[in-house]
Amino acid sequence: MDTVATLDHSHADHEHKASWWRTYVFSVDHKVIGIQYAITALVFLLLGFILMMIMRWQIAYPGQPIPWIGQFLGDANAPGGIMLPEFYNQLGAMHGTIMVFLGVVPLAVGGFGNYVMPLQIGAPDMAFPRLNMASYWSYFVGGVVMLLSFFAQGGAANSGWTSYAPLSIIATSGQTWWLFGMVFLITSSLLGSVNFIVTIIQLRAPGLTFMRLPFFVWTQLVTGFLLLLAFPPLESAAVLQLMDRLAGTSFFMPSGLVVSGEALDVSGGGNPLLWQHLFWFLAHPEVYVLILPALGITAEIIANNTRKPLWGYRVMVYSLIFLGFMSFIVWAHHMFLTGMGTAISAFFQTTTMIISIPSVVILSALFISLYGGSIRFTTPMLFALAFMPMFGIGGLTGLPLAFSLPDLHLHDTYYVIGHFHYVVAPGTIFALFGGIYYWFPKATGRKMNDLLGRIHFWGTFVCMNGIFLPMLIQGLAGMNRRMYDGAAQYQHTQGVLVWNETIFHFAVAMAVFQLFFIVNFFWSMKKGAKVTSDNPWKATTLEWATPTPPPHGNFVTPPEVHRGPYEYSVPGAVQDFTPQNERR
Amino acid sequence: MEIPYTVEDREDTGLNNVKLGIWLFLASEVMLFGGLFSSYVLLRVGAETWPVGASILSVPIATFNTVVLIASSVTMVMAWASLKMNDFGKFKLYLGSTVGLAVLFLCVKAYEYADKFSHDLYPAESTFLAIYFTVTGLHALHIVGGIVVNGYFVGPGSKMWKTAPEQFTNRIEAAGLYWHFVDLVWIFLFPVLYLL
Numbered sequence: 001m002d003t004v005a006t007l008d009h010s011h012a013d014h015e016h017k018a019s020w021w022r023t024y025v026f027s028v029d030h031k032v033i034g035i036q037y038a039i040t041a042l043v044f045l046l047l048g049f050i051l052m053m054i055m056r057w058q059i060a061y062p063g064q065p066i067p068w069i070g071q072f073l074g075d076a077n078a079p080g081g082i083m084l085p086e087f088y089n090q091l092g093a094m095h096g097t098i099m100v101f102l103g104v105v106p107l108a109v110g111g112f113g114n115y116v117m118p119l120q121i122g123a124p125d126m127a128f129p130r131l132n133m134a135s136y137w138s139y140f141v142g143g144v145v146m147l148l149s150f151f152a153q154g155g156a157a158n159s160g161w162t163s164y165a166p167l168s169i170i171a172t173s174g175q176t177w178w179l180f181g182m183v184f185l186i187t188s189s190l191l192g193s194v195n196f197i198v199t200i201i202q203l204r205a206p207g208l209t210f211m212r213l214p215f216f217v218w219t220q221l222v223t224g225f226l227l228l229l230a231f232p233p234l235e236s237a238a239v240l241q242l243m244d245r246l247a248g249t250s251f252f253m254p255s256g257l258v259v260s261g262e263a264l265d266v267s268g269g270g271n272p273l274l275w276q277h278l279f280w281f282l283a284h285p286e287v288y289v290l291i292l293p294a295l296g297i298t299a300e301i302i303a304n305n306t307r308k309p310l311w312g313y314r315v316m317v318y319s320l321i322f323l324g325f326m327s328f329i330v331w332a333h334h335m336f337l338t339g340m341g342t343a344i345s346a347f348f349q350t351t352t353m354i355i356s357i358p359s360v361v362i363l364s365a366l367f368i369s370l371y372g373g374s375i376r377f378t379t380p381m382l383f384a385l386a387f388m389p390m391f392g393i394g395g396l397t398g399l400p401l402a403f404s405l406p407d408l409h410l411h412d413t414y415y416v417i418g419h420f421h422y423v424v425a426p427g428t429i430f431a432l433f434g435g436i437y438y439w440f441p442k443a444t445g446r447k448m449n450d451l452l453g454r455i456h457f458w459g460t461f462v463c464m465n466g467i468f469l470p471m472l473i474q475g476l477a478g479m480n481r482r483m484y485d486g487a488a489q490y491q492h493t494q495g496v497l498v499w500n501e502t503i504f505h506f507a508v509a510m511a512v513f514q515l516f517f518i519v520n521f522f523w524s525m526k527k528g529a530k531v532t533s534d535n536p537w538k539a540t541t542l543e544w545a546t547p548t549p550p551p552h553g554n555f556v557t558p559p560e561v562h563r564g565p566y567e568y569s570v571p572g573a574v575q576d577f578t579p580q581n582e583r584r
Numbered sequence: 585m586e587i588p589y590t591v592e593d594r595e596d597t598g599l600n601n602v603k604l605g606i607w608l609f610l611a612s613e614v615m616l617f618g619g620l621f622s623s624y625v626l627l628r629v630g631a632e633t634w635p636v637g638a639s640i641l642s643v644p645i646a647t648f649n650t651v652v653l654i655a656s657s658v659t660m661v662m663a664w665a666s667l668k669m670n671d672f673g674k675f676k677l678y679l680g681s682t683v684g685l686a687v688l689f690l691c692v693k694a695y696e697y698a699d700k701f702s703h704d705l706y707p708a709e710s711t712f713l714a715i716y717f718t719v720t721g722l723h724a725l726h727i728v729g730g731i732v733v734n735g736y737f738v739g740p741g742s743k744m745w746k747t748a749p750e751q752f753t754n755r756i757e758a759a760g761l762y763w764h765f766v767d768l769v770w771i772f773l774f775p776v777l778y779l780l
Binding site for chain 1: 585586587588589590594597599600601604605608609611612613615616617618619620622623626627630631632706707708709710711714715717718722
């Protein structure tokens with residue numbers, strides 16, 4: 001069934017040909033929208049990375065003019081190429097915002113979720129194709145608003161990606177742009193999450209019961225619920241903050257607030273902690289939105305390349321659901337130092353300990369899945385294999401932060417930065433790279449170049465650790481985050497300042513290694529080795545049962561599912577893999 | 585391949601896509617207003633003094649508005665029931681009434697707002713007025729949304745009745761669920777802001 005002959009079916013749809021705009025720009029096809037999401041998100045990831053590079057220069061060489069780039073930043077931001085502290089704050093806030101809300105989540109959920117999930121459940125498209133398109137364009141507009149905010153009076157938002165009140169209330173107009181941008185992004189996420197959940201529940205192919213769903217689909221389902229239920233409180237918080245900024249209300253402004261020696265003219269009576277509660281009620285589940293799709297992608301790649309079923313699939317699924325539920329009641333562990341009270345701290349410290357259990361179960365199941373497999377070390381597999389220990393480091397370094405006592409020392413230091421970047425950068429982003437290498441042949445009909453892929457992998461792997469490991473050391477020494485001079489002014493951090501330069505060098509090297517990916521991505525689209533089968537990785541899940549690339553409507557004949565998702569190396573089977581749609 | 589279950593129910597879930605979608609959307613709306621109600625509780629508990637709603641706001645006007653909104657919910661159900669009974673004329677009458685009542689609600693709300701503004705009572709005045717204007721304002725936006733959707737189904741959208749009556753009935757049901765939710769939010773807002 002998986003022969004070259006089916007490739008011709010990709011042109012079967014030509015009878016009702018849509019216009020160019022309808023096909024490539026305002027498309028309602030989930031695959032086109034998925035690719036739109038992925039490309040836009042990759043561009044934003046690159047942009048967020050560039051912002052970070054400018055910041056790292058400033059941290060490594062405080063007060064020295066930024067080479068070449070400095071001349072384009074303008075006198076308001078960097079007179080003579082030397083960065084002003086205010087501009088550093090803008091870069092910091094926008095790096096976080098862009099990476100989380102415009103880069104990683106849109107790539108993991110909007111990109112991979114949109115492209116792969118409907119194929120994996122054997123659906124012709126998403127349940128609401130036009131909502132899907134609206135979701136992408138709302139995201140796009142939100143991104144444009146965020147970018148335009150750099151040109152606002154006083155520059156972009158500069159109160160950190162967390163936008164803590166009261167600082168954010170008295171900040172320059174960029175913060176208002178940020179809030180409007182967030183409203184678009186939240187709308188996009190709402191439309192997307194409703195669509196994802198309905199699609200998974202309603203459009204599963206006949207025979208595809210919940211316990212036969214590929215693990216990636218499960219992660220998208222739980223992620224959908226997190227986005228659906230966690231984002232609205234941030235939307236209400238954004239509305240309240242907009243009121244504070246535009247209508248002069250005091251939701252987050254306490255009475256008697258004095259700024260620069262002058263009492264503020266506000267009615268007062270508000271509570272800055274309220275913002276933190278509403279913000280983290282979203283932003284903690286958001287952490288799992290970042291990581292769950294990555295776990296899903298890793299699970300797919302690992303099962304495929306170990307040629308073994310996932311170890312403990314059911315336990316993984318139950319852990320995932322439990323983890324999704326728990327993620328709603330851990331948020332205040334970000335707030336141990338706000339003076340909210342020891343009883344509340346004790347509660348959130350306990351729930352945080354509990355949530356680490358299902359994460360460890362899933363990661364352990366992935367590790368055990370490797371045991372006894374004849375592993376194919378393909379490029380996607382390298383990324384998946386690296387994801388596991390990197391995410392492991394990210395998770396384990398989180399434990400001291402989860403306890404309210406060690407958090408007193410570590411809070412707001414580079415240790416925190418190191419911790420969550422280990423989760424997201426060499427963690428999630430590695431899985432996303434792996435996913436790109438893994439599903440590229442399905443989307444384009446060509447494989448990405450293996451040598452370039454391997455150079456990209458090893459370079460990135462070394463550099464990621466070179467960047468984030470020193471941060472853990474700096475943080476333990478007490479170096480604070482958000483210091484525009486890299487904490488050079490403090491006595492107690494002098495011993496670890498040397499790492500600032502090291503980190504910068506690794507960051508430059510990592511930028512160079514990303515060029516291998518960019519070149520590979522575009523070169524392989526045109527010149528990569530053509531796949532000779534619809535199922536080049538010899539995988540079991542349904543996305544490989546479509547023609548390559550899948551036409552509008554996806555499947556030539558409606559698929560039927562007869563078995564679980566990972567029937568690899570079944571004793572007595574003809575091949576070492578049995579696709580889900582093969583009859584018993 | 586066509587997208588399945590846009591009209592008919594899926595056997596094992598007992599739902600069509602639209603109905604599941606609108607319930608999920610409402611779940612997220614619950615979280616949106618839940619965030620605002622929680623903020624209200626936290627701000628009120630932390631405040632030194634908090635005015636009795638009735639001393640600033642008009643309870644009779646709000647009671648009238650509550651009746652208007654409940655009536656609009658009733659006509660919404662009747663509109664859907666009329667479609668189920670294949671009576672398109674009555675459907676138009678009932679859904680038209682729903683839209684009309686919603687507009688009436690907004691007019692009364694606008695009068696209330698204008699009355700406050702004329703006494704120099706703006707959101708910046710106090711935390712109570714801040715939360716009052718924010719939450720009722722957001723609720724009013726939801727009413728506007730309902731007017732747009734239901735207005736569409738009375739007007740140009742009703743053409744669908746001729747081509748796909750079952751799908752059209754489903755759409756009215758979904759619009760109705762949304763409308764009842766907006767109504768329900770007001771049922772919470774009224775006592776919380778005016779009576780407590």
